[in-house]
Amino acid sequence: MITVQKTISLPIQEWRTYKAILSQAAKATLAAVPAQPDGDITVVLSNDNQIRALNHQFRGLDSPTDVLSFNLDEFNPRSGRKYLGDVIISLERAREQAASAAHSLEAELALLTVHGVLHLCGYDHEQPVEQEQMWALQKAILSSLGIHLSLPNQ
Numbered sequence: 208m209i210t211v212q213k214t215i216s217l218p219i220q221e222w223r224t225y226k227a228i229l230s231q232a233a234k235a236t237l238a239a240v241p242a243q244p245d246g247d248i249t250v251v252l253s254n255d256n257q258i259r260a261l262n263h264q265f266r267g268l269d270s271p272t273d274v275l276s277f278n279l280d281e282f283n284p285r286s287g288r289k290y291l292g293d294v295i296i297s298l299e300r301a302r303e304q305a306a307s308a309a310h311s312l313e314a315e316l317a318l319l320t321v322h323g324v325l326h327l328c329g330y331d332h333e334q335p336v337e338q339e340q341m342w343a344l345q346k347a348i349l350s351s352l353g354i355h356l357s358l359p360n361q
Contacts, residue, residue, distance in 0.1 A: 209233045210249040232320035240328045246289035258297040273300040274319040276326035294323030
């Protein structure tokens with residue numbers, strides 16, 4: 208199950224659009240990961256102040272970032288399913304990055320969701336080989352959603 212939440216105020220129609228994008232991108236990512244156990248995640252739409260506080264608390268970096276993933280890898284006794292973790296996205300960062308890359312905010316939100324969920328599934332980009340693998344899968348998932356981005360290092 209994918210749960211999508213917000214910690215910021217948004218007009219209802221705007222929220223519905225973002226919620227649909229985040230949910231669709233998360234589902235597509237989980238479906239695309241080979242041998243991924245059936246699991247639940249939460250995707251949260253936030254802002255720079257909130258994500259900065261989380262980034263400082265958990266990573267020791269006192270600055271906002273675009274997306275954070277918190278891998279919990281727990282069993283949910285109520286649903287009987289694995290709880291993979293949380294993905295937190297800064298809407299402010301997403302807006303800036305979309306404008307900078309000259310693509311839509313919706314495409315940026317999908318990219319950040321895919322990226323965050325891949326981290327929950329064990330993918331990383333610290334080493335060049337890992338990055339190549341993660342970026343290729345990210346690109347394939349976005350393509351399956353009809354999103355074709357030209358991104359640096361991809």
